[in-house]
Amino acid sequence: MDRVSPWNxxxxxxxxxxxxxxxxxxxxxxIISFSAAQFxxxxxxxxxxxxxxxxxxxxxxxxxxxxxxxxMIPTAILSTLAGTAAALALSRSTLPGTxxxxxxxxxxxxxxxxxxxxxxxGVFRIWGLYGTVPGLVLAHTVLTxxxxxxxxxxxxxxxxxxxxxxxxxxxxxxxxIFRRITLPLIMPAVLSGLLFAMVISFDELVVTLxxxxxxVRPVTVQMWSNIRGSVDPTIAAIATLLFLFSLLALLLEGxxxxxxxxxxxx
Amino acid sequence: MxxxxxxxxxxxxxxxxxxxxxxxxxxxxxxxxVRSFSDPSWGLQNYETVFAKVIYLKxxxxxxxxxxxxxxxxxxxxxxxxxxxxxxxxxxxxxLVFVVLIPFWTSILVRTFAWMVLLQPxxxxxxxxxxxxxxxxxxxxxxxxxxxxxxxxxxxxxxxxFPLFSVMTRIDHAYVQAAANLGATPVxxxxxxxxxxxxxxxxxxxxxxxxxxxxYFITPALLGGRKDVMIAQLxxxxxxxxxxxxLSSALAVxxxxxxxxxxxxxxxxxxxxxxxxx
Numbered sequence: 157m158d159r160v161s162p163w164n165x166x167x168x169x170x171x172x173x174x175x176x177x178x179x180x181x182x183x184x185x186x187i188i189s190f191s192a193a194q195f196x197x198x199x200x201x202x203x204x205x206x207x208x209x210x211x212x213x214x215x216x217x218x219x220x221x222x223x224x225x226x227x228m229i230p231t232a233i234l235s236t237l238a239g240t241a242a243a244l245a246l247s248r249s250t251l252p253g254t255x256x257x258x259x260x261x262x263x264x265x266x267x268x269x270x271x272x273x274x275x276x277x278g279v280f281r282i283w284g285l286y287g288t289v290p291g292l293v294l295a296h297t298v299l300t301x302x303x304x305x306x307x308x309x310x311x312x313x314x315x316x317x318x319x320x321x322x323x324x325x326x327x328x329x330x331x332x333i334f335r336r337i338t339l340p341l342i343m344p345a346v347l348s349g350l351l352f353a354m355v356i357s358f359d360e361l362v363v364t365l366x367x368x369x370x371x372v373r374p375v376t377v378q379m380w381s382n383i384r385g386s387v388d389p390t391i392a393a394i395a396t397l398l399f400l401f402s403l404l405a406l407l408l409e410g411x412x413x414x415x416x417x418x419x420x421x422x
Numbered sequence: 423m424x425x426x427x428x429x430x431x432x433x434x435x436x437x438x439x440x441x442x443x444x445x446x447x448x449x450x451x452x453x454x455x456v457r458s459f460s461d462p463s464w465g466l467q468n469y470e471t472v473f474a475k476v477i478y479l480k481x482x483x484x485x486x487x488x489x490x491x492x493x494x495x496x497x498x499x500x501x502x503x504x505x506x507x508x509x510x511x512x513x514x515x516x517x518l519v520f521v522v523l524i525p526f527w528t529s530i531l532v533r534t535f536a537w538m539v540l541l542q543p544x545x546x547x548x549x550x551x552x553x554x555x556x557x558x559x560x561x562x563x564x565x566x567x568x569x570x571x572x573x574x575x576x577x578x579x580x581x582x583x584f585p586l587f588s589v590m591t592r593i594d595h596a597y598v599q600a601a602a603n604l605g606a607t608p609v610x611x612x613x614x615x616x617x618x619x620x621x622x623x624x625x626x627x628x629x630x631x632x633x634x635x636x637x638y639f640i641t642p643a644l645l646g647g648r649k650d651v652m653i654a655q656l657x658x659x660x661x662x663x664x665x666x667x668x669l670s671s672a673l674a675v676x677x678x679x680x681x682x683x684x685x686x687x688x689x690x691x692x693x694x695x696x697x698x699x700x
Contacts, residue, residue: 163612166502178524179524185535185539238442244435251436261439268654269637270637270654271674278457298446383538384644399528405527
């Protein structure tokens with residue numbers, strides 16, 4: 157059936173171009189980040205770690221990294237706890253209007269992020285949260301709850317309810333059932349929500365740009381202000397680190413998922 | 423029994439997330455939307471400004487034009503890509519999925535920076551093209567519409583490919599076969615049978631790409647020029663540079679209503695939802 161018609165040829169060419177289009181820019185960033193040149197040049201004249209060294213010794217970048225981590229960790233914990241709790245309420249309780257509530261909790265994903273950014277900036281200035289780490293944590297938590305929520309709701313829908321019923325019939329109390337039966341089964345989804353929240357918090361730029369100040373300035377905002385000035389290979393090094401960070405999260409997430417399949421094997 | 427008791431206990435668990443979203447998202451958005459009618463004084467003057475001044479109308483037009491062109495570009499590249507993913511052998515399919523997903527997992531800032539390195543006047547693409555003698559003076563690939571589209575289409579491609587992919591995997595190839603057996607040429611079979619079957623994927627993907635593009639900020643701000651300002655940049659400028667909350671809020675309302683309208687119309691006409699979870 158698969159003949160080499162002109163159409164199939166065209167399709168093959170387009171696909172090859174798309175692969176190049178998606179991959180090449182990132183590959184070039186990776187290569188440039190190890191360049192020995194003093195400015196952007198390609199191919200690089202030699203290998204060096206100078207740009208990584210610059211990132212990890214420059215006080216401005218270190219301060220930014222510190223802020224990013226200070227925001228990312230509480231955000232991930234807070235949104236995983238709140239998101240998982242809400243997912244339990246939505247799929248395991250007699251709460252009326254679950255579709256409506258879920259719609260509201262998912263709204264930060266649907267509303268254009270520029271609107272969220274402007275809105276949060278406006279009220280945070282009034283509330284005194286503008287340019288503070290707790291302010292950034294709250295804003296990032298709201299942005300990441302939808303990811304945790306949807307991942308965990310999906311996982312809860314896949315849990316075999318007969319397991320919970322069986323535990324109940326054997327006399328287990330609700331919290332015990334949750335701790336011993338439900339939680340272990342949805343753990344991969346909870347972990348993947350946590351990783352999502354970490355990556356999104358670290359990468360977020362638009363809302364962060366509005367509510368951060370020169371003294372409280374995470375990595376992405378520092379990158380943003382540097383990029384607008386000139387194209388500095390330090391940014392390529394940071395971009396590579398960010399990329400590796402996402403890749404690591406992706407691998408961990410895949411690992412968690414694979415693990416979740418094991419109980420189903422017996 | 424567990425059921426009833428636990429169910430009512432679990433209901434309270436919605437509160438932390440609920441309170442957070444209401445306080446840090448819903449209230450601020452409401453506060454912003456009210457500004458469009460109340461700042462600096464009550465009335466519709468902010469909306470009059472948006473729709474009366476040529477510069478603002480131009481921005482609205484840019485927004486629609488860039489989002490539209492991004493959608494078309496993403497569809498033209500995404501359709502063959504999704505088709506190949508469906509019909510490729512397993513290993514090839516994995517590779518293609520990986521290619522589409524990897525950039526999806528890297529931050530938009532990183533990807534946009536990569537394009538800046540490539541496309542700037544003394545960037546790699548110009549170096550290469552001059553090196554092989556294709557052009558003599560550096561061509562302008564960024565700070566214009568070309569740059570914005572190159573960056574945006576790459577970022578939006580996954581949102582187009584995955585809805586298409588999920589629809590195409592469900593299409594029974596017997597229909598296309600039947601069309602061929604009944605004498606349809608491959609092109610006719612494709613246009614009359616396969617393409618209509620793909621329509622739900624095309625509509626969902628296009629809607630996602632268009633709606634997300636409408637509110638885009640980072641890529642047009644970095645890769646675009648003065649003539650490519652989109653609504654999100656205007657909102658940011660008006661707030662950060664001029665503190666003009668009334669006008670920005672009116673623009674935000676226009677963006678929100680525009681987005682909602684497209685969503686509602688597409689949903690009504692095509693009976694498809696935003697199948698964003700692939």
